[in-house]
Amino acid sequence: MAEIVHDFFPLMRVYKDGRIERLAGEGFVPPESDPETGLQIKDIEIDPQINLSARLYLPKSVQKIPLFVYFHGGGFVIESASSPSYHKHLSTVAAEAKVVIVSVNYRLAPEYPLPIAYEDTWLALKWIASHANGDGHEPWLKEHADFSRVYFGGDSAGGNIAHHIAIRVGLEKLDGVKLEGIFLACPFFWGKDPIDGEGENLGAKDFVEKLWLFANPNSLGLDDPLINPEKDPNLSSLGCDKVVVYVAGKDPLRFRGFYYKESLEKSGWPGTVEVVEVKDEEHVFHLFATETENAMSMMEKLVSFLNQS
Structure with missing residues (x-):
C-alpha cells in the first residue's frame, strides 16, 4: 500500500510517490441553463494560458442588475466553480436575487501553491472590471452588470479570498467599480x-x-495576515462599507468569525460588520443541506444583502 505523506481527510491525501488523491470536490456539473426560471449559465475562459476560467450566471432580466463575484471554498486544495454544490447554490442565488454572478475558477494548491489563488482571483477581477468602461468583450457583463452595485462572496477558503480581494480593491481601486459589500460564510481565518x-x-x-x-x-505560519486578518496593517483599507459574516455553531472556525468583526472595528475601518451565528450547524452547512430552515434563512439574508442598494 502506498505511503501517505499528507493526510487531510476528508479533503485530500498526498502519497510518497507524489500522487495526489482528492477525496471531495471532484464532481462536475455542465453549465446547463434553466428554461423554467430563464436562468442562463455558461463557462468562459479568462486567461487560457494559466487555465483561469469562470462560470457565469445570468437571470432573466432586461435591466442592469447587481454583480456578485463568488469564490468557492475547499481549503485552497479542492472544489471548483463547476462542482455540484456550488452550481446548485449559485443557480438559486442568481434566480432569487436577480444578480449576475461570476464564480471564479482559481487554481488549487499544492500544484499551484498560495499566493497563486489570490493572484488568479485578482486577475479575474481586473478582467471583470474591464467591462465597466466598455473595454471587455463578455456581453453578459457589458449589457447586464451594474458596476456601481458589486458584491463579493465566498465560503471557507473562498471567504478568506473574498476578504483579501476586497482589501486589494481598497488599496488599488478599480476604475468604474463600486464594491458595496462582502458576504462571508464560515470564513477560513485562524x-x-x-x-x-x-x-x-x-x-x-x-x-x-x-x-x-x-x-x-512559504507562509510564516498562523499569524500570516493572509490567514489572520488582525495582523494585517492594511485591514482598515477594506474596500467596501458593509460586511456580513455567517458562522456555524459546530464549526471550530466560528470564533474567528467573531474575532474578525472585532478586528475590523478596532482597525478604524469605517463600515458596518454583522456576524450571524447559526446554532447546531456544521461548517458550510448551507451547501450540503440546502432545504433546511437555517439554510433557507441564510439564503434570504444573502438575497436581501445583494439587493439593498
Whole structure:
C-alpha cells in the first residue's frame, strides 16, 4: 500500500510517490441553463494560458442588475466553480436575487501553491472590471452588470479570498467599480494564539495549521495576515462599507468569525460588520443541506444583502 505523506481527510491525501488523491470536490456539473426560471449559465475562459476560467450566471432580466463575484471554498486544495454544490447554490442565488454572478475558477494548491489563488482571483477581477468602461468583450457583463452595485462572496477558503480581494480593491481601486459589500460564510481565518473558545479544540488548530502550510509553504505560519486578518496593517483599507459574516455553531472556525468583526472595528475601518451565528450547524452547512430552515434563512439574508442598494 502506498505511503501517505499528507493526510487531510476528508479533503485530500498526498502519497510518497507524489500522487495526489482528492477525496471531495471532484464532481462536475455542465453549465446547463434553466428554461423554467430563464436562468442562463455558461463557462468562459479568462486567461487560457494559466487555465483561469469562470462560470457565469445570468437571470432573466432586461435591466442592469447587481454583480456578485463568488469564490468557492475547499481549503485552497479542492472544489471548483463547476462542482455540484456550488452550481446548485449559485443557480438559486442568481434566480432569487436577480444578480449576475461570476464564480471564479482559481487554481488549487499544492500544484499551484498560495499566493497563486489570490493572484488568479485578482486577475479575474481586473478582467471583470474591464467591462465597466466598455473595454471587455463578455456581453453578459457589458449589457447586464451594474458596476456601481458589486458584491463579493465566498465560503471557507473562498471567504478568506473574498476578504483579501476586497482589501486589494481598497488599496488599488478599480476604475468604474463600486464594491458595496462582502458576504462571508464560515470564513477560513485562524491565528497563532488561541482566542476565547478555541482552546477546547486543539485538533482543529493542528489541522488548520498543517493545511495552511501545505497550501502556502512559504507562509510564516498562523499569524500570516493572509490567514489572520488582525495582523494585517492594511485591514482598515477594506474596500467596501458593509460586511456580513455567517458562522456555524459546530464549526471550530466560528470564533474567528467573531474575532474578525472585532478586528475590523478596532482597525478604524469605517463600515458596518454583522456576524450571524447559526446554532447546531456544521461548517458550510448551507451547501450540503440546502432545504433546511437555517439554510433557507441564510439564503434570504444573502438575497436581501445583494439587493439593498
